Amino acid sequence: MSQKTIKVTGWILTAILGLLLTMSATMKITLNDTALAQAVAFGINTATYQFIGVIEILSLLLFIIPRTGMPGTMRLVAYLGGAIVTHLQHQQPIAMVVSVQALLWATVIVRFPELGQRIFPAKNIEQL
Secondary structure: OOOHHHHHHHHHHOOOOOOOHHHHHHHHHOOOHHHHHHHHOOOOOOOHHHHHHHHHHHHHHHHHHHOOOHHHHHHHHHHHHHHHHHHOOOOOHHHHHHHHHHHHHHHHHHHHHHHHHHHHHHHHHHHH
């Protein structure tokens, strides 16, 4: 693939991820009925749930900006890891959160090839 194709793919994946997480954060911040029901099921009060939405949107903004993309990545990875644990703790399905986490990692590897090379060194790829 050409560099331009890789760059465009990275930004398309970033846009998809951005839309998903923006929708999630907006639902938390505005206390949408669905989000509120989930907060109650998890035993989280509304102020805390709104604060979680603010953290989510700030992490997403850091991720989208190329210069702060790596710190944003680390924050989103931690955020989604916490979401997975919370869902597991309350016997809720985790497929959606795990899918978003996988999409995040795929996006990161495309957008930040140096990280992909650290995770999957060239000598290990040849052995697969």
